[in-house]
Amino acid sequence: MTGSLRTAFEEGPMSRFQWRAVAVCVLLNALDGFDVLVMAFTGKAVSTEWELSSSQLGLLLSAGLVGMALGALCVAPWADRIGRRPVIIGCLAVSAAGMLLSAFAQTAAQLGGLRVLTGIGIGGVLASSSVIASEYASRRWRGLAVSLIATGYGIGATGGGLLAVGMIERFGWRSVFLVGGIATAAAVPPALLWLPESLGFLLSRRPKHALEKINALARHMGQPALESLPEPTAVPSGVGRGFRELLSPALRRSTLVLWAGFFLIMSCFYFVMSWTPTLLVEAGLSSSQGLTGGTLLNFGGIFGAAVLGLLASRFVLRSVLMAYLVAMAVLLTAFSASTSALGAAFALAVLIGVFVNGCVAGLYALTATLYDTGVRATGLGSALAIGRIGSILAPTVAGGLLDGGWSAQILYLGVAAIFVLSAALFLLLPVADRPKAAVPAPAGGVG
Template sequence: MSRLPEGRSAAQPTSLRAALDDGPMSRFQWGAVAVCVLLNMLDGFDVLVMSFTGKAVSAQWGLSPSQLGLLLSAGLVGMALGAMFVAPWADRIGRRPVILGCLAVAATGMLLSAASQSAVQLGALRVFTGIGIGGVLAGSNVISGEYANRRWRGLAVSLNSTGYAIGATLGGLLAVAMTGSYGWRSVFLTGGIATALTVPLAYFLLPESVDFLTTRRPRRALERINVLARRMGRPPLEHLPEPTAAPAGISAGFRELLSPALRRTTLLLWLAFFLVMAGFYFVTSWTPTLLVEAGLSGTQGLTGGTLLNLGGIFGAAALGALAARFALRNVLIAYLTVTAVLLPAFIASTSALGAAFTLGAVIGLFANGCVAGLYALTPATYGTEIRATGLGSALAIGRIGAILAPTVAGSLLDNGWTPQNLYLTVSAIFAGTALLLLLLRPAAKAPALSPQGAAVPEGNSTPA
């Protein structure tokens, strides 16, 4: 064993995790969070690039609205597949290799999309790209939470959602600037190049999870942990902590999620993700159109939709800042409740343009914060050995809600529903999710971190 520098003592195996939870955030830790935020910015662009270019693609290939709708959904289908079947590998082979591989997949899909020759080819490539994005989103959110201390864990994970919203907004502005001059393919090409350039950046700057190294013990685990400890200004470990039981394979991870100890928590989180992402994607997808149906002009409808997305940039960051002072679950319940109250007021305010635009921006802030809150809550609810599997499966269930919501809303409108009816229904969905979270508590087999980021003693079932 290497000799320790004079004046420094080796950390006990259990103290490094405690030091990360309770100590101040080092520059290295914030750097790890910043890399994850950057990855989410690129994902925001890559996910919504089809929305940015849909009109131009439809015009070139003469697509019907239903065909364009399939293209718009293809990326979400891929993300669901990636979150469900690729993200769990991060619990087995490591967060970092899965993220690097998924970045390469997303970059390849974007670059090939720029050269696609038919709508069928583009749709298949959107699914392929989405698989990569689904893996990146799950892995990067887990790493953000694992490198943040207890106080700033909610903010660290929430900033990923802020990055996603920033990437989507910048992507929309870039698409407007490029599509007219260079065509829709240039937007995909730009996104593909940017994502490809991120692969070497993540290779050199994105660290592996300390919790993963401790739990799974890959080759040279102790040496790798001590390198990370030094970079965070912590003393090295003399030896690894006692091993803990971990699921042997991917299917075992899913079985663990639905074990008697975790089943209640898992099902509640899955239902919460389904409902919140269904409501969120309804709001973001249909607001411009429904504002026009409610009496605004086409330009005013687009303005309302844009303000909603801009508000979303600040919603996740605000939730994270509040989570540094209050229990994350309680902050999320408040966000859900406020969103439920604002939605009926928004659709009733269309006769007063200023009020409608203001409420639209505020709804964007709170609705995006609801999604960010679930992203932050879920990884900390599970132990290290199934953390990526838990978040990935929840994201996959959420994507199903995201895919269904716009289609169901369209069918309801065809059957005579009014915009007011739809917004009242979505308001009830957000309110119902707030009630669901009141039932959420750590499972009997306690995870390493509580939803607030605090250590939870085994058997503690007190809600966060």
């Protein structure tokens, strides 16, 4: 009977229950998109109020990413031990507290510390919610489901940009943090009500009331209830063993390639998303035009992740991701020469948003296909932590290079070269089969 339930999840058409689970994860990541990039949108106002140099602003931009690395590395692996759902809810509360307190920061050091705290919560939510989305999607639609997570991220970041444009001049930069904290806190009750626990986790870890929770999932999927739990499957018995499993002979090559890919691509992503609004202003645009350019990046990201997910349902995911990476290199090269032409810069900003967010969505989706349930959250969490190291370094290094006389154009060309290198790197990964079409639902139907 457990096999029938697994088949319903893996091979049947997506049910309303499955899509609802994915939708909750998208909502959570929309809030995270707002919370992560709020510093990019408020950076100019914060820098002006406290008279910060580019290097100091770069440190503030990196502070949230430091927290995200800690959350991904130290918190997310516990989702493989105590469950995805409790980790997500706890991290939501931490993120909400960090955002609310940031609105009352009096110094750059206080704001930096609170950005670290917020980032810890965001890191745990991003890794664990992506895992739930992948585990509740059918095999065919898994790439789309995980890509929609990045779509939610783009929606939240776009909303944050629009909010910043409208609020900073009227109410000051603190109001943007305040609204973000209230919205994140308001997401806790819906998560408690509608976010399900992973079936794979319930079967492998057998927490308290596991049978009742599995049977509740079976009812949602139109499957018969179990009378008893099946024999448990072997899973790593501790967080440390989960990390060692990632570097076992069977997974070592894929893990190392993923870690390198996350490091390079996340470095580029956060340079582009964090510095573009400020660099557009330094290129001669007004503050509102710079914020508009940053908002357009995130607006394009909404479509980039969704399109990548649809392409991944028809073509080999690795190939789709590599095409996105090469396209990014071409677009950044064009963008580096267009910042003085407002219309061209804004049009390219939308396209860059499409492809750069699609690149990150592809990384998430690719990771979900390479690890099984027992180490999936650990695998994604560790890859995200490696990526955060790059994303932490990128804004700070960029600030230092700008203070040292580097031009924005040279920085964008360097990032374009890194995207090409990343595309070549993924040639080392094995090529997965093309996605299979969904088969008819098993006996009993899918609700």
